Amino acid sequence: MAPSLRDAQVASLKTLLNLNTPLAQVDLDDANEPSTPKNPWKVLVFDSRGRDIISSVLRVHDLRAAGITIHLHINTTRSPIPGVPVVYLIEPTAENLAILTSDLQRGLYENAHVNFLGKIDRPLLEEFAAQTVASGTAEHIAQLFDQTLDYVCLDPDLFSLNMKGIFHTLQSALTADKDLENCMDRVVDGLYSVIATMESIPVIRCPKGGAAEHISAKLDRKLRDLVLSSKTNSSSDQKARPVLIIVDRALDLTPLLSHSWIYQSLVYDVLDVDLTKINLRIPVDKNDPEKGTKKLSYDLTASDYFWARNATLPFPNVAEDVTNEWNKYQEDADKVTAKTGTSIEDLSGESQQFAAHLRGAMERLPELRERKATIEMHMQILEILMEGIKNRHLDRCFHIEEELSAKSKVQMLDLIKNDLGNNSVDKLRLFLQWLLTTEEDISRADLDSFTQALEAVGAETTAVKYVKTVRQLTRMTMISSAPTQPAQSTSQLFGGFSGLSSRVFKDAKLSANLEGVLSGIKNFLPKNTDLTLTKITESLMDPSNAQNDAIRATENYLYYDPKSSTARGTIPAASQSRNQQNTVGRGIDATFGQRRQGFSEAIVFSVGGGSMDEYGNLQAWATRTSASGQNRRVVYGSTALYSANEFITKELTPLGKEST
Structure with missing residues (x-):
C-alpha cells in the first residue's frame, strides 16, 4: 500500500534536514548517530509557515535525530554560531530574502x-541573486531548492493549506480581481x-x-508543465492514478455548522485546537x-495509538475504550511490580536494583x-469533553440535528426560545442548518422572528444575513441521504462505562464525580449517514454503486487530464469565479466512459x-466500502480547517456585514 500523505x-x-541527501544514501551506522560527517549538526531556521508545517x-526528538541542534x-x-551549517525552511517572500541576505552578510x-x-x-530570485553578488556572499550559499511542502498535514490523510479567510475572499463582491488571482x-x-x-498525476x-x-484549470496547466518537463512521466504509465475532486465550499455549508458525536469532531468543537496542539x-x-x-497542552502525534484507533469513533465507544486501556495498563504494570518488588513510578533506568533476571x-x-x-x-481530554457536552447540551444538539429538516417553523422557534x-x-448553528435544509418557505417576517429570538438569547446574528442570500443555491447542490443504519441506543454501554470508569478516573487522579458529569447526557450512537461531499466522492470513485441523486449532480462535472492533449481549455478572468452559473467551461465535458470510470484513490x-466532521465521514465511507472488496483511500484537504464557531466568526459574519 502507498504511504500515507x-x-x-x-x-x-x-x-531536506539531511541537506537534501536521500536517507537511503546515508550509511546505516551513520543513520543511528545524530551527527556524523554525512549528517552533521545543523541549525534550523524557519518562518511561521515553515514552523507550522514541520x-x-x-x-524535537525527531529534529535531534536529524542532526538539528x-x-x-x-x-x-539570532547570535552567530560559527562553523555550523544552517538549513532555512521559509516562504519565498521579499521580507524573508532580506533577512537571509543580512544573515549571510x-x-x-x-x-x-x-x-x-x-x-x-x-x-524575486533575480533580485536575491543580485543582492548576493553585490554583497559578496554567494560562496556561503551551499544549496537553494524549491521544495513542494506548502501544506500542513494534520492526520495521515488530512491536509490543510492553512489559508484562513479564503471563503470570504472568494464570495465577497468587494474583492479585487488581482486579490482573487493571488488567492487562487x-x-x-x-x-x-x-x-x-504523492508522486502521482491525478x-x-x-x-x-x-x-x-x-x-482546476490553473492546476491543470501547471501539472501539464510538470508532465512535459519530466522524463519519467509518460501518458503510457500504467500506475493507477487518483482522482482529484475540487469543490466549492458553498456546495454544502452544513458540515461546518453541525454538532457531531465523533471523538475528533468533538475535540475540535469543544476544545482549543491549534493545528495538532490541544490547549486546555x-x-x-x-x-x-x-x-x-x-494551562495544559497536548500534542496529537503520529505515535498516539489511542487517537489513531479512536479518532473517528463515536464518543461512547471512546469512553469505553479508555477504560479498557487503563485496565490493561494496570495489569501490565502490576506484572512488572510483582517481578521487581516496586512500582513503575519508583523505578528508573539508572536504578541500582537491576539484576539479570529483571532485565526483561x-x-x-x-x-x-x-x-x-x-x-x-485522553482521560483528561475526555473529562473536559464531558463537561462541555453537559454544559452546552451537545448531546441534545446532535440529536435534534438528526431530524432537523423535518421541524416546522413553530417547533424551531420554540426550540430557540425554550x-x-x-x-x-x-x-x-442549529438555526443556520435548519434554514439551509428546510423545505418550508421562509418569509421576511419569519426571518425577523427567528433573528429576534436568537438575539434575545445573546446570539450574534449577522451571519444569518449572508446565509439567507445563498440558501436557494446551497439547497440545490446539497444531496440528501437516508441513513444506512438507524441510530442505536447505548444506554447499557454508557451505564456500564459511568460506574466502572468513575473508579478508573479516580485511579488516574482525574474526576471523582464522573457519574455527576455523565448524568443527563443522552446515550446513543449516530446514524450512519453520508454527507453531500461523501456522496459526490462515491459517484466519482464508484459510480456503479452511487446514489442516483449523486450521479445526476456530478453528471456535468468537468474533466481534466494533465496527461491528455484534449482535456484542457482557456482561463477566463478571475471575477467570473464568483459566478456559479454563467462561466464558460474550460475543461471538457466527460464522456460516458469517463463519467463511469472508477478510482481506488481520491484527493x-x-x-x-473544511471540517473534521467531513473528513471523518469520508474516511468512514472509505473503510465501509473497502470491506466489501476493493480497497479505497481518500485524502481530504481544504484551504483551512475550521471549528463551527470559527467559521461563523471569520467567514460568515464578515459576509453578512456586506449583505444588504
Missing part, C-alpha cells in the same frame, strides 16, 4: 542550505505541493462555474476552585510509561474551508 511529507522533510509532523524563528534575534553560520516551501518567482494561485501552489508529494473533476473550476485550561486544585486554572521487566518500562502518558492525556438554556452560539479538496 503524512508519511510521504515526513520523508521529504527528513531528506511542527505538525515532527517533534537548535531551531529558531527567522524573525528572532553577518556570517552567522558556516554555510546556508536554503529551502523555499514553494516555487520562488523569477523576478496560492491554492493551486498548495495543491501542486500535495500532488508532488485526473481532475470539478463542477462548472465558481472558484473550483478556475483553480484545568483547575489548579479541583477541590478549591478559587485557586484558579492553569525493566525493558518494558519506557513502553509502559509512554502508554500511561497517552491514556492519561430549549438548550441560553446556549446562544449552538442555537445559532477531495474543498475551496473555502
